[in-house]
Amino acid sequence: MRLDKFLKVSRLIKRRTVAKDVSEQGRVWINGRDAKPSSAVKEGDELAIQFGQKKVTVRVERLTESTRKEDAATMYTVLKEEPFGTSQE
Template sequence: MRIDKFLKVSRLIKRRTLAKEVCDGGRVKINENVAKAGSNVSVGDIIEISIGARNTKVKVLGVKENVRADQATELYELL
């Protein structure tokens, strides 16, 4: 799954267009490598997101096309 879509589906970033801008701005890393919006994410990957003063690091636990809002946190684990 594309990283921009994963960020939106997991509700780490609310809108896919914002997720795409953040990725293309070099503020997202997958396993220590800078990720573009089209980079693939899979189970076990470590994602680092830097937006402003907020830094978030998560481990991917699942990849699904659609989930309900209350199930979104099951897709990742905060590190």
């Protein structure tokens, strides 16, 4: 599944266009590497997303083409949340 679509379907980011913009700005990493909106996301991948001054790292648990709002959080597990800039990039 495309990165921008996963971010939208999982509701980590509310709109696909915003997900596309965020990844084009270099604020999303898959398994430690810069990710583009079209990058492939697989189960087990670790995504790091910079939201302003916060960096959230999640593990992809499952991929579905669509999901209900209540079930969206089951698509990923939050591994850590930290202020951006504290980890060694």
